[in-house]
Amino acid sequence: MITGATAVYGVVGHPVGHSRSPEMQNAAFAAAALDAVYVALPVAPGRLDEALRGAHALGIEGLNVTVPHxxxxxxxxxxxxPAAEAIGAVNTLxxxxxxxxxxxTDAPACESLLAAAGVGPGARALLLGAGGAARAACFALLRLGADVxxxxxxxxxxxxxxxxxxTAAPDGGRAAAVPWGALEAEAGAAxxxxxxxxVGLAGHGGRLPAVPFRPGQVALDFVYGxxxxxxxxxxxxxxxxxxxxxxxxxxxxxxxxWTGRAAPEAVMTAALARPHPTTARAPEDGSGGPPGAATR
Structure with missing residues (x-):
């Protein structure tokens, strides 16, 4: 039951109604027996500053931040x-x-998962994009010593x-920009x-050029679904x-x-395995699986 003593958390973005973070975090709060609730909070472009001031004034304890904020x-x-300052992007308040x-928290999450997949010093990586998620990924790759x-x-x-x-990461990685038109050749060498x-995010159009993946190559998608x-x-x-x-x-x-406690990751993973009302429908591209969703 939500009362006046319940701690409130949420995710701000636009669009954000399809986010699966509320399911995941509310399952975690329940498993930890915390009197807390997590909700999706739509914030239109251009209104983030006033939204965050209002959220602080209302006593909201913590927020995730997603596209485009x-x-x-x-x-x-x-x-x-230090990661947020170096990357120039925040996803947790x-x-x-x-x-x-x-x-x-995108950067350390990406770094740990890439390391577990075998990406390390000297690996060659191709990163698509230059927004907040891409900045976190580049930071993670450089910390792993990759050539990006x-x-x-x-x-x-x-x-x-x-x-x-x-120069933001200390572990010897290198980074260079390449033309979008060179994507196929770069992917083949990565x-x-x-x-x-x-691309693939619910409510966002566009398609990526075909990527020539191969067996054993690591592929990471920030968009889920x-x-x-x-x-x-x-x-x-x-x-x-x-x-x-x-x-x-x-x-x-x-x-x-937010809580000072270890997170119940198994519970959070299980929450995402259950059907989600906004994604349990035919995808917009007619492929037969659920449409892509945000990274929050």
């Missing part, structure tokens, strides 16, 4: 963790008396990402291919790191930041 949320924070503390190629539809965005993050774009990217990677025998895995891992880190 991750970079904008940085300016609303009174303090930042924790309430303090003086304002919001900002964290990036960044491709975005706007080459200048990829160049800006590389310039900002080239040990890992990561989708950090919003049965995306074209994930289907192609799985069909080719690539080692797929799914958006669901990233969702659980970054959500577990956020849970611990």
């Amino acid at each position: 991750k970079r904008r949320a940085l300016a609303a924070c009174v303090d930042l963790d 924790r309430r303090t008396a003086g304002g919001w503390e900002g964290f990036n 190629r960044v491709a975005a539809r706007r080459t200048e965005a990829a160049e800006e990402l590389v310039q900002q993050l080239r 040990d890992a291919v990561l989708n950090g774009t919003s 049965e995306t074209d990217f994930a289907r192609a990677a799985a069909a080719a025998g690539a080692r797929l790191v799914t958006g669901e895995q990233i969702l659980v891992r970054q959500g577990a880190l956020a849970f611990t930041l």
